[in-house]
Amino acid sequence: MNNMNNKDYLVTKGLDETLANIILIHSDPKTGHNLLEFLSDNRESLGDSILNIGLSNDACSHSWVSFFLDVLLFKTVTILEFHKPNYDAIVEKYKDNEKVKVVWGDVRQASEFIEESSDCCFWWHGPEHIPLDDLPKALEELKSLSEKAILWACPWGSYYGVGPGLYLGDGHHYYPENEHFSSLGMNVFNTGGDHNTGNANIVAYIIKGDESW
Secondary structure, three states, X not given: OOOOOOHHHHHHOOOOHHHXXXXXXXXXXXXXXXXXXXXXXXXXXXXXXXXXXXXXOOHHHHHHHHHHHHHOOOOEEXXXXXXXXXXXXXXXXXXXXXXEEEEEOOHHHHHHHOOOOEEEEEEEOOHHHOOHHHHHHHHHHHHOOEEEEEEXXXXXXXXXXXXXXXXXXXXOOOXXXXXXXXXXXXXXXXXOOOOOOOOOEEEEEEEEOEOOO
8 A cells, every 4th residue: 555655656557646646645635545545445345447438639548447456456437438539549549458448328328239247347537427317327227237346536516617518529518416426326436636726526436235326
């Protein structure tokens, strides 16, 4: 843990410095634990395979794949990406990596595109890119594809602008608040800073066996 909780170590594992900072800085103010510590502390609950929802074609986003495979030591990563240019670029990048599978599709109909379930589902800064009313549908889809756990994260509050929005595009459909996720039966905590500042996240998760699963 002590070795993992270090930016230099994360960079040696292939992470872009921006993502390394995100993982280490965003801390739960109640425990002081950052995102890496939270994931590490719950590592046994996450299994060996992970489904990642959405991946932009940039160094920071690709670092998530390095993080999953080389830091958290998942055996396989499946990426579900809706934006076709990103999908095409990601397919090309990982075409020779047997541990990475790339699937085109919409999270709200994920089971139509993904044939095999994963142990864990991870969706970083994506829930705000679909309409609020579609969150229950997305969660039910991912429950059907996750054997052990689901973890989402998004900005907390009204710092970012809200526009008409495109799914997994630049537009946000709503201002995310904790109750949007706790009302779905997810466990929720906040990391990284104060509400409505642009530095804070909502982290929402559910582990199989929870009453709301």
